[in-house]
Amino acid sequence: xxxxxxxxxxxxxxxxxxxxxxxxxxxxxxxxxxxxxxxxxxxxxxxxxxxxxxxxxxxxxxxxxxxxxxxxxxxxxxxxxxxxxxxxxxxxxxxxxxxxxxxxxxxxxxxxxxxxxxxxxxxxxxxxxxxxxxxxxxxxxxxxxxxxxxxxxxxxxxxxxxxxxxxxxxxxxxxxxxxxxxxxxxxxxxxxxxxxxxxxxxxxxxxxxxxxxxxxxxxxxxxxxxxxxxxxxxxxxxxxxxxxxxxxxxxxxxxxxxxxxxxxxxxxxxxxxxxxxxxxxxxxxxxxxxxxxxxxxxxxxxxxxxxxxxxxxxxxxxxxxxxxxxxxxxxxxxxxxxxxxxxxxxxxxxxxxxxxxxxxxxxxxxxxxxxxxxxxxxxxxxxxxxxxxxxxxxxxxxxxxxxxxxxxxxxxxxxxxxxxxxxxxxxxxxxxxxxxxxxxxxxxxxxxxxxxxxxxxxxxxxxxxxxxxxxxxxxxxxxxxxxxxxxxxxxxxxxxxxxx
Numbered sequence: 406x407x408x409x410x411x412x413x414x415x416x417x418x419x420x421x422x423x424x425x426x427x428x429x430x431x432x433x434x435x436x437x438x439x440x441x442x443x444x445x446x447x448x449x450x451x452x453x454x455x456x457x458x459x460x461x462x463x464x465x466x467x468x469x470x471x472x473x474x475x476x477x478x479x480x481x482x483x484x485x486x487x488x489x490x491x492x493x494x495x496x497x498x499x500x501x502x503x504x505x506x507x508x509x510x511x512x513x514x515x516x517x518x519x520x521x522x523x524x525x526x527x528x529x530x531x532x533x534x535x536x537x538x539x540x541x542x543x544x545x546x547x548x549x550x551x552x553x554x555x556x557x558x559x560x561x562x563x564x565x566x567x568x569x570x571x572x573x574x575x576x577x578x579x580x581x582x583x584x585x586x587x588x589x590x591x592x593x594x595x596x597x598x599x600x601x602x603x604x605x606x607x608x609x610x611x612x613x614x615x616x617x618x619x620x621x622x623x624x625x626x627x628x629x630x631x632x633x634x635x636x637x638x639x640x641x642x643x644x645x646x647x648x649x650x651x652x653x654x655x656x657x658x659x660x661x662x663x664x665x666x667x668x669x670x671x672x673x674x675x676x677x678x679x680x681x682x683x684x685x686x687x688x689x690x691x692x693x694x695x696x697x698x699x700x701x702x703x704x705x706x707x708x709x710x711x712x713x714x715x716x717x718x719x720x721x722x723x724x725x726x727x728x729x730x731x732x733x734x735x736x737x738x739x740x741x742x743x744x745x746x747x748x749x750x751x752x753x754x755x756x757x758x759x760x761x762x763x764x765x766x767x768x769x770x771x772x773x774x775x776x777x778x779x780x781x782x783x784x785x786x787x788x789x790x791x792x793x794x795x796x797x798x799x800x801x802x803x804x805x806x807x808x809x810x811x812x813x814x815x816x817x818x819x820x821x822x823x824x825x826x827x828x829x830x831x832x833x834x835x836x837x838x839x840x841x842x843x844x845x846x847x848x849x850x851x852x853x854x855x856x857x858x859x860x861x862x863x864x865x866x867x868x869x870x871x872x873x874x875x876x877x878x879x880x881x882x883x884x885x886x887x888x889x890x891x892x893x894x895x896x897x898x899x900x901x902x903x904x905x
Contacts, residue, residue: 428453428760430461436759437465437752443768446748447629447636448474450656450739453756454663455732457672462660469626469638469721469741479612479653480739481627481641482724483717486615486652487581488686489604489662491532491700493588493596495682496603498528502591505529505685513587515555518543518564526570528587531580533694537566539575540832540839547828547841550645552618554586554596557645574695576838578649581700585648596647608671610658617647628721628741632850633780634773636742641721642843650717654739659726663735666713666728687713687728701728707754708761714753718744720847725753734760745848746772779851783858790862794869801873810874814867820859827856 433453440446448466452459464474474480497503506527509516517523522537530536540546543564551557561579568575585596592599597615605613616622619641626638644650654662665671666687669678678686686699696703698713706712710731717724723744726737736756740748751768758765793800804810823830828840831848846853 427762428460430463432759433461433756434463434465436755436765437463440748440752440755440768441466444746444748444751444770445631445634445636446740446742446746446752448741449748449752450474450476450478450480450659450737451752451756452656452660452663452735452737453760454660454735456667457664459660459664459672460734462656464656466741469628474741475655476657477612477655479614479655480724480741481622481650481717481719481722482652482654482659482739483650483719483722484578485715485717485724485726485737486646486648486650488700488715488726489600489615489652490581490585490588490648491686492604492678492682493599494528494532494584495678495686495699497588497591499679499682503528503587505532509583509587512591513558513583515558515586516561516583518561518566520564520566522566522569528584529690529699530570531584531587532699533574533690533697534576534580535571535574535691535693536577536580537568537570537573537575538564538577538580539567539837540577541575541837542567543577543579544839545578546644546839546844548839550618550643552645554582554589554617554647557582557647558586571691572693574693574697576697578646581649582645582647600652604677605658607675607677608658608661608665609673609675610654610661612653612655613658614653615647616651616653618645618651619643621651622653626721628719628743630721630743630847630850631746631772631776633776639721639847641719642841642847644719650719656737656739659737659739663726663728663737666735667733706757706761707766708758708763710761712757716750720744720844723747723749725749727753727757729757729760732760736760743847746770776851779855783851783855786855786858786862790858790866793862793866797866797869797873798877800870801877804874807871807874807878810871814870817863817867820856820863824853824856824860827853 437451448468450464453461463476464478466474468474498505503512506529509526509528510524526536551560588599589596600615622641627641629636630639661672665677666683668680669683670676687701689696689698701713701715703713710729712727712729714727720743722741724739728735736753738749738753742748755765801810828842828845831845832838832840
């Protein structure tokens with residue numbers, strides 16, 4: 406708890422005057438452009454501030470539709486939206502309409518999970534992810550996606566809790582959807598309207614807005630997935646994100662947002678929160694929440710300095726924001742590539758190194774090499790499948806019955822089972838996080854291609870082998886019948902001969 410108090414004090418004393426920054430916008434822009442050149446990142450929006458001074462706010466590269474990214478280009482900020490939702494809730498706390506330790510049901514009776522322990526879930530526990538709700542008990546991605554916050558909360562009526570509220574931390578997007586619905590009900594206006602009127606407008610964030618689902622995104626591709634090193638423009642898959650990941654913003658607006666993290670006031674001095682509220686947002690509430698605060702996480706940089714940050718992943722774009730209380734810097738990166746590449750976090754890490762004067766981590770990844778290997782495996786699998794079909798008659802000739810052939814071909818259907826359940830496998834690998842099948846396709850397209858080829862090839866070989874075994878059995882049966890008939894005819898002829 407002492408660490409948390411010291412962190413809050415450091416945040417409250419971040420310089421508010423524009424100091425002579427050791428890093429200027431030219432250096433930031435040069436680093437960003439170099440990162441794009443080295444990695445092939447198509448486009449990115451970057452904001453760097455120090456105290457109340459904007460060091461850099463600009464766009465680099467191009468959008469997925471081919472237009473230049475500018476400082477006013479609105480891009481998804483993904484789970485950085487949680488910090489916006491948390492601020493909206495704490496504004497209600499400042500107004501006395503809600504208390505952080507109030508039970509959620511006191512203000513939102515429609516919050517009624519199928520677990521009596523849910524009555525004790527507090528507003529704070531939604532925001533620090535210790536409510537006991539979990540993807541393990543309530544799949545949030547593979548379920549039918551809601552269309553509104555009301556529907557999202559209603560779907561939780563079938564959810565159970567995996568732990569007593571306040572005792573276990575687990576990242577779960579519906580926590581923030583419930584929090585957003587609470588804002589709607591208590592404020593008496595749609596969540597997006599509240600954000601616009603209470604946060605975006607006072608901070609001068611004119612490019613920013615909240616959306617509910619992927620259908621509210623601008624038409625055309627949203628971002629990119631990389632295949633063999635090439636960035637392919639695609640649209641974000643169907644999903645619901647209000648409260649948990651539904652904010653769009655720009656480099657210019659994210660600079661204003663970072664400035665507001667100093668003392669709750671924007672670039673023109675309008676307040677959206679008190680300094681005490683800002684410190685509360687940035688400070689973990691209990692040991693159960695680990696390093697997670699209220700829409701932010703706390704940690705240290707590679708140089709050992711304290712950092713307050715949060716990442717965000719959609720499937721065609723990523724985002725990252727970081728506050729460095731010791732030096733007063735704020736960094737926000739919005740990249741239009743998916744989470745496997747991790748460009749937003751990687752570029753943010755390089756920018757942190759730049760402002761700290763340390764060596765930046767290397768850019769780039771081995772993704773293209775892995776993709777090439779998966780493509781080669783897919784080609785090899787296809788060749789083996791064709792070969793297996795052509796030699797099915799030889800294989801069947803060594804089997805005594807159709808039943809034996811069926812049993813021996815069952816392992817060839819394993820790739821089909823893996824293909825159908827691959828999202829469950831990755832859910833386990835991602836520590837219980839829920840994924841929809843189509844989301845795996847966005848994350849690992851060539852792995853899915855390999856599974857499709859393996860499943861199709863395995864099924865094709867299995868069918869060919871069983872068919873050949875059945876044909877061989879039929880032929881064998883006919884031959885035995887003809888032999889038996891010949892023997893019977895010979896016996897009749899012999900009897901007639903004896904009678905003569």
